[in-house]
Amino acid sequence: MNTSTSVSAPATLSLSPREARLLFRTGQYSGYTSSFSEGYVQGSLCILPQEYALDFATYCHRNPKAAPLIAIGNAGDPFLPMLGEDLDIRTDVPRYMVFRDGELVEEPTDIKHVWRDDLVAFVWGCGFSFEHALMEAGVSLRDVARGDNVVMYETNIDTLPVGAFAGKLIVTMRPLVPADAIRAIQVTSRFTSVHGAPIHIGKPELIGISDLEKPLFNGNPPRVRACEIPVFWACGVTARLAIHRARLPFCITHNPGSMVIADQPNSSLAIF
C-alpha cells in the first residue's frame, strides 16, 4: 500500500467518482467516503452467495424505504456497469467486512482473495444523496454543519421478513424547525431511490424511541431544541443489520462509512 500520498479532505471532494475509486483500488485510501466526490451517489454494499440472493432482493423489494436497491449484479460478475463503467466491486470500496457464519473474520481493503463465482452484489441508496438537495432547498442540517454523522435509532417497527432476513426498522433523525420539516418532506419525496419521504415526524415514542438523546452506535446526542421537530427517515443500516442477523455462512459488506461511489450525480436519483 502506498501511504506516501497525502489526501486532504477539500481536494478529495472534487475528485470524480472514477478518480476516487482508483485511489481506493490502488490502496491509497481506506477510510470514510463522505469527503469524496461531492454531489455523486454513494451506496451501501452487500455481497451474498446466490442461494440467498433472491430472498435478499425480495426483502429489499418489500422494505423499499429502508433498502432502496440501486444495483443488483450478475452472479459471479464483480463489475457493476450500471454504477460506473469500470467499477470493480472487489477493489473499488475503501474497506470491506468479511463475515463467515455471522462472525466478522476480516476487514480487508480488497476482496479479490475471497471472490467466488456464486456471489451477487447489491447496492442500495443512502441518505447522503438527499442531504445535498435539502441544503440547496435552504434546509439547515445541523449534523452535516457540525461534521457529525447523522444520528440513528432502532424503532419498534418490524420490517417485512423474507427467509433469513428480518429485524426492526432503523431510522435516521434530523431535527428541523417546522417550516424546514415541511420543505424536507417535499424535497425528499422526490428521492424515492434514497429512502424517499420521512417515515415519521414528531412523537418519537410512537415508533418505540424512548430517548432521543441516546442514539444507536454511541452517536453524539442530537440535543433537539424546543423550536424543532424530529424528522425520521428509513435508514439503509436496516438491511445491513438484517444481513448480520441472518448469520449467513458467508457474506461481505462495506465497512461503515466506507461506501460505493457511483458515477451518477445525486440529482439523477430524483424522480423529477
Add this chain to the structure above:
Amino acid sequence: MNTSTSVSAPATLSLSPREARLLFRTGQYSGYTSSFSEGYVQGSLCILPQEYALDFATYCHRNPKAAPLIAIGNAGDPFLPMLGEDLDIRTDVPRYMVFRDGELVEEPTDIKHVWRDDLVAFVWGCGFSFEHALMEAGVSLRDVARGDNVVMYETNIDTLPVGAFAGKLIVTMRPLVPADAIRAIQVTSRFTSVHGAPIHIGKPELIGISDLEKPLFNGNPPRVRACEIPVFWACGVTARLAIHRARLPFCITHNPGSMVIADQPNSSLAIF
C-alpha cells in the same frame, strides 16, 4: 362453471377487489378485468420456477419503467398478502396462460393442477392505475372514452438484458393536446410504481416507430390529430414478451386483459 350469473359491467365496477376475486375464484367470470373494481390496482402476473426468479427480479429492477414490480411472492407460496389478505394467485385471476418450453399449452381459469413448490409469483403495475388520476386531473383520454384498449408499439430501444430475459421496450401511446401532455407528465411522474413519467414525447421515428397508425397486436389505429402530440409510456407487456422470448421450460402468465386485482387503491401507488 356457473354461467347462470349475469355480470353487467356497471355492477362489476363497484365490486370490492375481494368480491371480484371471489367471482373469478369460483369460476363465475373468466374475461377482461378492466370493468371491475374501479379505482383499485390491477397488475400483470408471471409465475416462474425459482431457478429463474433472481434473474427475472433483476431484469425488472434494471428496467423499472417497463416492469415496476409491486409484489414478489415466496417460493412455493401461492398467497400474496401484500396485495390482498386472502389473495390466492392460483385461483384469483380470471384466466391464465400456461407455457411449456415456450409453447402455450393451456389457458385455464385456475392453475391449482400445475402449481409447484418451486414457483415464484411476480406482479408488476400497469398503466390502468394512472389513467384514473389523469382523468381526475382533467386530461382527456380518447381510448378510454371510446372503450378501446390503449395502443402499443415496439420501439428500437433494447431493455437491459439479464440471463434469458431481454428484448425491445414496448410502449403505450396516448395522443394528447400539448397542455394535457404537460399535465400528464406531471401527474404520472408521481406514479413510479406504475411506469411513472413518459419515456418519450412527440417524434415517434426517434424511438423506431415508423407508422403510428399501425400499432402492435392489431390495435385500432389511434388517428392522432394535428393538434395532438403522441405521448409514450413504458408498458408492462415488455416483461411479458421478455418471458415469452426466454422460452423457459415452464411458466405461467395472466391472460391478456385478465389481470390481478389488488386491495390497494390506485392512489396508494402515487408517491404523494
